[in-house]
Amino acid sequence: RKSSGINAEYGAGGHTKDPDYRQVCSERTGHAEVVRVIYEPDNVSYGDLLKVFWENHDPTTLNQQGNDRGTQYRSAIYCTDEEQLKEAQASASVYGTNLKEGGVKRGITTEIKVENEFYYAEDYHQQYLHKNPGGYCSMRGTGIKCSI
Numbered sequence: 001r002k003s004s005g006i007n008a009e010y011g012a013g014g015h016t017k018d019p020d021y022r023q024v025c026s027e028r029t030g031h032a033e034v035v036r037v038i039y040e041p042d043n044v045s046y047g048d049l050l051k052v053f054w055e056n057h058d059p060t061t062l063n064q065q066g067n068d069r070g071t072q073y074r075s076a077i078y079c080t081d082e083e084q085l086k087e088a089q090a091s092a093s094v095y096g097t098n099l100k101e102g103g104v105k106r107g108i109t110t111e112i113k114v115e116n117e118f119y120y121a122e123d124y125h126q127q128y129l130h131k132n133p134g135g136y137c138s139m140r141g142t143g144i145k146c147s148i
Contacts, residue, residue, distance in 0.1 A: 012036075012078050012118045013111065021125055024072050032076045032111075036118050046084060047148055050091040053077065054146040057139050059092075060099065060106035065139060075108075078115035088112045095146045102144035 014030030016023060024031045037049060057065060059075040077092075079085040089112055096108050120126075129135050 012115055013076055013113070018119055021122060025070070027071045031072060031119070032074050033072050034076065034078065034118065046087055047091065050077075050088060051146045051148055054091065054095040054148075055141045055144075058142050059095070059108045059110045060104060060142065062109045067136075075110040077110060077112045078118075079113065080116060081114065085112065085114050091146070091148045094148050095144075098144050098147055099142065102142070104142055104144060 012034040013032045014024075016029035016031065019029045019031055023029050024033060039049065057075060061075075063069060063071050063074045065073045065075070077088045079088055092108050092110060092112060099106075099108070124131075129137055
């Protein structure tokens with residue numbers, strides 16, 4: 001299944017209007033680096049996207065993914081409405097149980113809230129790993145499957 005409209009973005013969840021990449025990295029904007037996913041619900045469910053989210057990064061490390069550290073690297077789900085918020089919160093609860101059963105002692109630190117203000121990354125940061133094939137990507141999951 002393929003979702004459509006995946007674009008690199010940054011600047012969600014903070015307080016600075018229209019930040020640039022350097023500002024987001026300064027940790028003074030309150031924003032996280034994010035990917036906004038626009039998808040076709042007839043082709044993929046929100047639950048399926050949440051499963052991919054939980055399994056493909058470590059939601060138990062506060063303000064860190066791999067070697068990348070700072071508030072802009074926090075685990076976050078920014079929902080578009082209350083229905084998505086409830087589903088995301090329920091999936092976090094399920095995955096928290098999966099993690100405990102799998103022997104992971106740390107709890108989930110993922111920020112989950114309704115947020116509709118997203119800011120696009122500059123062109124040089126769009127499709128970054130495609131443009132920089134040797135670039136570093138710190139996204140690694142915990143190895144624990146999500147049972148939602």
